[in-house]
Amino acid sequence: MENRFRVGIVGLSAERGWATTAHIPALRGLPDVFELAGVANTSLASARAAAAAFDIPRAFENVAELVASPDIDVVVVTVKVPYHKEVVAAALKSGKTVYCEWPLGNGLAEATELARLANETKALAVIGTQAIASPEVEFIRKLVAEGYVGDVLSSTYIGAGVSWGEHISRGDAYAMDSRNGATLLSVIGGHAIAAAQSVLGPIREIDAILSRRRQTVSIVETGESLPMKTPDHVMINAVLQSGAPLSLQLRGGLPRGTRLLWEINGTEGDLRITAAVEQAPVVNISPLRVEAGRRGEDGYIELEIPQTYYFGLEDAIAARNVAGIYRLMADDLRLGTHTAPSFNDALVLHKVLAAIEESDQTGRRVRVD
Numbered sequence: 001m002e003n004r005f006r007v008g009i010v011g012l013s014a015e016r017g018w019a020t021t022a023h024i025p026a027l028r029g030l031p032d033v034f035e036l037a038g039v040a041n042t043s044l045a046s047a048r049a050a051a052a053a054f055d056i057p058r059a060f061e062n063v064a065e066l067v068a069s070p071d072i073d074v075v076v077v078t079v080k081v082p083y084h085k086e087v088v089a090a091a092l093k094s095g096k097t098v099y100c101e102w103p104l105g106n107g108l109a110e111a112t113e114l115a116r117l118a119n120e121t122k123a124l125a126v127i128g129t130q131a132i133a134s135p136e137v138e139f140i141r142k143l144v145a146e147g148y149v150g151d152v153l154s155s156t157y158i159g160a161g162v163s164w165g166e167h168i169s170r171g172d173a174y175a176m177d178s179r180n181g182a183t184l185l186s187v188i189g190g191h192a193i194a195a196a197q198s199v200l201g202p203i204r205e206i207d208a209i210l211s212r213r214r215q216t217v218s219i220v221e222t223g224e225s226l227p228m229k230t231p232d233h234v235m236i237n238a239v240l241q242s243g244a245p246l247s248l249q250l251r252g253g254l255p256r257g258t259r260l261l262w263e264i265n266g267t268e269g270d271l272r273i274t275a276a277v278e279q280a281p282v283v284n285i286s287p288l289r290v291e292a293g294r295r296g297e298d299g300y301i302e303l304e305i306p307q308t309y310y311f312g313l314e315d316a317i318a319a320r321n322v323a324g325i326y327r328l329m330a331d332d333l334r335l336g337t338h339t340a341p342s343f344n345d346a347l348v349l350h351k352v353l354a355a356i357e358e359s360d361q362t363g364r365r366v367r368v369d
Contacts, residue, residue: 003099005333007035008072010063010087011079014046014116015055017171018101018318019078024054025316025321033330034074040066046190063087067094072226074329077101080174081181085110092121101128102190104324104346106181111350115343126232127346131195132322136288140264140271142197148292152240153198157248158261160281161188165253175227178230181306184252185210185234186353191284192248194314194341194349200264203242203352205367208357208359214252236356254279271296277317284321287314349368 007027012019027034041047047059060066067075067090075091076147077084077100085105091098098118104127105111117124131137144152163172164184174184183189199202217226232252240246259281262273272291273299275281291300311318311327328340351369361365 008038014049025319115347129194130321131284150268163251
């Protein structure tokens with residue numbers, strides 16, 4: 001067995017959270033490549049609790065100690081978005097490989113700075129836009145690239161925000177304020193746009209409206225009312241580099257109606273993509289149902305995804321696409337390739353989000369830089 005890469009996680013809870021439900025199972029699903037070696041949190045007590053809960057050998061006193069340790073090769077950043085810049089920058093300056101959850105930074109300026117730092121240090125810096133590693137999204141990408149639908153005429157995407165609805169969990173409370181960088185647009189929208197661009201190509205220009213319809217939200221655990229300080233509805237009309245139009249709408253919460261519907265319409269046929277798990281109707285998490293209709297035929301038929309697109313962890317809904325990113329990262333570490341989504345890719349996506357916000361603020365169509 002080749003030497004494994006020793007992973008230190010920043011922001012791992014002993015009880016709940018994305019690192020717990022997604023990253024731990026994903027890393028353990030690749031035991032020949034990665035080894036859980038350490039954890040650092042806001043306190044040593046918290047790090048010790050997480051280390052004990054997941055049988056991780058070492059709890060570090062703080063982030064600085066973890067990133068400086070010669071016993072850590074890869075730093076995984078799963079803290080809340082306002083702390084991404086500090087932790088990622090420290091890891092890059094220490095010469096570590098980094099996996100940062102999306103969004104990369106709290107806005108375009110931070111993302112620009114972190115991408116620049118990654119390029120300067122020549123570090124392998126991976127962003128967690130895990131929708132692009134979804135087996136179904138990879139299958140759709142291949143179908144479109146090989147001309148299954150012919151020339152793409154248009155695409156429509158309708159999605160649900162899960163959070164940003166009437167009721168939210170206590171852990172999501174910070175996302176109800178746009179200043180914290182974890183918004184319906186940046187999180188749900190970022191993953192959706194990453195998937196769309198990976199299949200259809202880059203967005204050229206955008207016309208957008210961001211709306212805040214709910215004035216308050218209720219915290220499930222306490223019943224406390226919290227002011228909504230971020231848009232809970234996103235409408236985007238975009239034009240791709242190919243010239244095809246893309247329409248995208250996101251609604252906060254879990255609406256009773258359509259929760260995820262992505263259609264790709266072409267000269268030779270159409271694709272319809274929906275969530276197979278209704279309680280997680282987001283393209284970066286849920287397994288997807290892919291249906292197709294060809295020219296001259298009525299209706300849709302469900303397409304079977306070849307098993308070659310899957311890599312295990314199919315039953316671990318939150319972890320499966322994260323594991324896909326780790327698999328790409330493992331190839332890059334061992335082979336010197338560049339297959340995993342990078343901080344440069346993250347910067348491109350942040351520029352799209354910035355164009356959406358500019359369009360909303362100015363009321364004008366904005367060209368993506």
